[in-house]
Amino acid sequence: MSIKAVIGIDIGGTFTKYGGVDRGGRTYFENSISTDRHPDVESYLKALHKAVTVSIEESGESFDIQGIGIGAPNGNYYNGTIEYAPNLNWKGIINLTEMLGKYFKQMPIVLTNDANAAALGEMVYGGAKNMKNFIVVTLGTGLGSGIVADGKVVYGHDGFAGELGHVIVIENGRQCGCGNRGCLETYASATGIKRTVFELLAKRTDKSRLRSICFQDMTAKLIYEAALEKDPIALEAFEYTGEILGKKLAEAVAITSPEAIFLFGGLAKSGDFIFMPTKASMEKHLLNIYKNKVKLLPSGIEDKNTAVLGAAGLIWNELID
């Protein structure tokens, strides 16, 4: 008997990961291809189709593929497009689902941005299985957010809802990739905490192991490791990041009143170092009616194939509707 599964595809700037996933979250095959070695999208899609076909064959199983879910930077759910993604070779607006549909004929194909896919992954496979109102915040290179209200992702009028990374926290603050200054993601993200560390290294005189690492080599992981050894600069950087993030999460709560907020991605792996100051600041800034009600949780599907599971969750969720 063939196995009912979907294909989840996570398009990143460097690699594209994909996998075959059933409704329960079991992954039957998983692999990746290069994204950035394909200067044009046609050659990329041809390679992707071939790789997926080979993976299915090599798995030795017989599948009844139900559909394809795709998480992509700047992905637009309504149009199935990737629009002006700064970290991809393909410029302008790419009709990705339409183009991929030529390879996978008569197959439901749905695309959304990576943070929305993470939210759907959390709902279908993770910690939000029984929740109808929650927010997923991805703390990676940037800060993304996926907002679920009454069991549905909030896409907004144009498919671009959930840009919490670009609310402004400090007027005329740090330069952001979006062109503005002082956006939340310039403070609360793996890149943001690195910038904070360099500000603190300049401002303070404490001894710190971080003084021996140059800007381009600094990572959130190194800051986390320093914090584990009570490095004062690293500890202060986590405090500052959490203070800013918690304040803005409190505002998001006032708008959508979620049951929980999940922190996801690289920086979220720092555990209490980031969760504790974020929670404290969120509670401090929350309106009374929300205090001590909103859970701040780590992702329930935080492992190597999270993004692929999220993309799989997207299409499973669509098929159920």
Added chain:
Amino acid sequence: MSIKAVIGIDIGGTFTKYGGVDRGGRTYFENSISTDRHPDVESYLKALHKAVTVSIEESGESFDIQGIGIGAPNGNYYNGTIEYAPNLNWKGIINLTEMLGKYFKQMPIVLTNDANAAALGEMVYGGAKNMKNFIVVTLGTGLGSGIVADGKVVYGHDGFAGELGHVIVIENGRQCGCGNRGCLETYASATGIKRTVFELLAKRTDKSRLRSICFQDMTAKLIYEAALEKDPIALEAFEYTGEILGKKLAEAVAITSPEAIFLFGGLAKSGDFIFMPTKASMEKHLLNIYKNKVKLLPSGIEDKNTAVLGAAGLIWNELID
């Protein structure tokens, strides 16, 4: 033949207005009773039931009443309750729909807060008839907000979503009725602009007709009238109010990506004085992908029975679902 209609009820701190409204927005009768003369909710509901019954009789029409919609301060849609409303005599949690159901038997009764009712009124009868994603901001004594995503009001986990009035704009800023400081509604509301005027009267030395009005007599209408005569304090107060409001609207856009934001209520009647600086500030603070896309509009049902129409819209919307 009897007319299919609903009863819309708007519970305010002083008066409760009600009316019989058909699907097209035609109001067949409209009247009000006192809210604050009833120290207990039972005597209030008895009086309300009697008044509505008399109004139906006196209208001379035959109605087929489909349901009752109620807009109330601190109204909770999920529970049909009014919870800890600071401006009502009835303290604690009032099971209003259940209690009213004893008078209007076997009738669908739905309750929500006043800003959500305003949003539903806008969707059923007003400027948002063809919109699925929009926000209504009520600028009265306080600032309320109703958020519609994909055609549905966002109620959140506990029914308390949409408290945009209580996001903090200035850390340790003006004292707010909610217990926090620096909340948006202490700046952007009829009361907020009045506080701004008094700050400006203290700070600046311009001649102003507003110098002859004491705090308790000052109103948003008087400030508007002064602005019409180019009073420098009044003009500056509108600029400042719009700057703060626009900045926070830009953040709400980044979360829900609406097609339009409607400004509603007393302060919104000041027209360009409030719309122009708000729009300018919102556009200045918007992320590029949202710029010049989000309409800032006056309510499409701004007239004497707006709140009753909103409450009627609530129940019509429910009956359609």
